[in-house]
Amino acid sequence: MVGEHAHEVRLHAQTISEVFDQDYKKTLETANVLVKKFKISWGAALDTIEEGLIEGGAANEEYLESLNEYAPFLADAGYSVGEFKNIIATGYDLGVFKDKLPDALKEFHLAMTDQTDTTRDALDNAFGITFTDKLFKGIEKGTITTKKALQEIIKESKKYGLSVQQQQQLTSGLFKGAGEDAGGALKIFEAINKALEDQTIVLTPLQQMLKETADAHRELAIAKDEALRSDDYVAFAGEMDLVWTKIQTIFYNALGGIRGAFTDSNEFIAKQIVLFLATTKAMPNIVSSNFR
Numbered sequence: 001m002v003g004e005h006a007h008e009v010r011l012h013a014q015t016i017s018e019v020f021d022q023d024y025k026k027t028l029e030t031a032n033v034l035v036k037k038f039k040i041s042w043g044a045a046l047d048t049i050e051e052g053l054i055e056g057g058a059a060n061e062e063y064l065e066s067l068n069e070y071a072p073f074l075a076d077a078g079y080s081v082g083e084f085k086n087i088i089a090t091g092y093d094l095g096v097f098k099d100k101l102p103d104a105l106k107e108f109h110l111a112m113t114d115q116t117d118t119t120r121d122a123l124d125n126a127f128g129i130t131f132t133d134k135l136f137k138g139i140e141k142g143t144i145t146t147k148k149a150l151q152e153i154i155k156e157s158k159k160y161g162l163s164v165q166q167q168q169q170l171t172s173g174l175f176k177g178a179g180e181d182a183g184g185a186l187k188i189f190e191a192i193n194k195a196l197e198d199q200t201i202v203l204t205p206l207q208q209m210l211k212e213t214a215d216a217h218r219e220l221a222i223a224k225d226e227a228l229r230s231d232d233y234v235a236f237a238g239e240m241d242l243v244w245t246k247i248q249t250i251f252y253n254a255l256g257g258i259r260g261a262f263t264d265s266n267e268f269i270a271k272q273i274v275l276f277l278a279t280t281k282a283m284p285n286i287v288s289s290n291f292r
Helices: 003-020 024-038 042-054 063-077 081-093 100-114 117-127 129-141 146-160 164-181 185-197 205-229 231-290
Strands: none
Touching (some): 024 042, 024 081, 042 081, 063 081, 081 100, 081 185, 100 117, 117 146, 117 164
16 A cells, blocks of 8 residues: 555545544554455545544444454454444344354354364254254355355244254353353344344444534545645645744844844943943042142
8 A cells, every 4th residue: 555545545545433432543544444345445444444434433342442352253254344333233222242243153153163062052942953964064165154154044933933052052052151151042142143144234323423424524524635745735834934944033133133233232331330430440530630
């Protein structure tokens, strides 16, 4: 990332930092992770961060940290960057403890990739061996992503219903401790459905105001930058620097003249004082010699 493109990225990140009170360096680091993991442009990455902040991420102190930590896992799982953003926002909106929704999906991705006995037992118990074999073989061959696998599991759970025991086993077998913190398997299923359905989000009046504020700040930053980098401004700045240099020269020359005049004046006054004192001291003698 060089040249004008790097300059645009810097201005965008600076706007996000100022408007949403985010650390500038952390904003760039987060964008870099999104660029690498989701194979998107820097502009798209910063747009994603900004949109997430507008849609509620600004109230989540761990927003950038969540993007950084879970992007590698959810990108590998098959989610788009927009879906990833919505997953974090949905978890926060539904009151899922801290970042436990993306954390639960990370654990699901690892569990389905590793295909441990605990994971198989939970799926076999809920949906049968045939269903489990189909998912595991698809993941092994790369024909099914773990995102798709989770959607199939959600579909099956709606079709047959799950007992309390099956729900608990799915929670621990698929999502580990993060699943319990997120509220259990059914809560996670609900959140994922909502996140994937809400691709077009209607902003609230407050969110719309935030968006307009961010847009205005970015436009101002671009306008200022273009003005300060223009040939006319460079020439003007050079002329002003020359004028200021000449003003300082005139000032210090004048100061030197004033100092010289002040020194001559001091010498004259000193001489007059000495003459006055000498005259005063000699006055008695002069008077007495003239009036004897």
